[in-house]
Amino acid sequence: MAFNIVTKNNVRDRFKSAPRPGIWKDVEEKDWNNWVWQQQKRIKSMDTLEKVINVDADERAAFAASHEQFNMGITPYYASLMDKDDPNCPIRLQSVPKGGELKVLSDELEDPLAEERDMPVPGITHRYPDRVLFYTTHNCPVYCRHCTRKRKVSDPSSSAANKQLEDGLAYIEAHQEIRDVVISGGDPLSNSDERLEYILSRLRALEHIQVFRLGTRNLVTLPQRITDSFAQMLAKYHPVFVHTHFNHPKECTQEAFDACARLANAGCIINNQMVLLKGVNNDPKIVMELNHKLLMMRVRPYYIFQCDMSQGISHFRTPVEDGLKIIQALRGWTSGMAVPHYVIDAPGGGGKIPILPNYVLGHEGKKWKLRNYKGLEFEYNEP
């Protein structure tokens, strides 16, 4: 028999394009869709921000007190997702300074994950046996107010100069136990395509390197950066994993969908690392919606991070209970693919520790008492 195949795919149509605020109404499409334009027109001052949203007193005061230490930088694209009138808009909370940033609790740390201590050479954090974190730039298109590396991100004195890059590559080359490199920053996509390709090509030439990942938020904050030529460049160095950072369903626009599609079509595997943030996503319904959208964008939820004990982000931190409730509300109730690992990156450099709701009620010898997602009890007997 003949099968009549209907080829219409409407998934992209379920994602909405970012609205265009007044000040950019007359910008030509070709400029708006150009990442260089987006990068050049980033909002860095209160004056420009006031033209896009109704800034409140707390935001204004926080900007004045904080921007010299940790810059404000917001792409027009990301700013267009902000609610003009609601200071608690999840996009605003992540990108506009807030009074909470100025508070530092006594147990908070400048470098909570002791990344600098575990650096055999500047720019390489070697904590786990077989993989390293490679710091390649201090720049990002949007400076996230909850950034755990505020101590160096946005600070030109921490820029990864070519000498540091070479030393890092030499370290990786000399250490045969490394099989996985997390290319990080800042945002590694703030490097030019040429500089990134140089890093990838050097790593790919090493027999002991199996995989690398690009840890980037550009899919969220500057999706225009993912050009066809960039995606094709990556395809030469497969397997390439892209680890991104969506925190809220509002960030899942058609622009983001297209950027993910370009990477996925080029063969990249995309994972999401959400940070649990008070007022942004500490709600099971929001995380469920986010993860469903991510799967439609071919992005697999990978981690939910408990917010680190970094200085100036205590207003974002939630009880651990919030994270447990989210996992409990996902596991079993939705596709396992939509259930990430919830982890606390241990202060002091202990690494990521998984936190799970308790599904094991106990065991006596070979009898295991378990509960399922609905709370019903079951027993499993070992042979």
Ligand SMILES: *Cc1c(COP(=O)(O)O)cnc(C)c1O
């Ligand atoms: C998070 C992290 C990694 C990668 O950890 P995975 O659990 O493999 O994703 C590697 N090195 C450092 C220093 C990290 O913080």
Ligand code: SF4
């Ligand atoms: S993109 Fe990542 S490194 Fe850059 S400011 Fe945001 S959280 Fe920090």
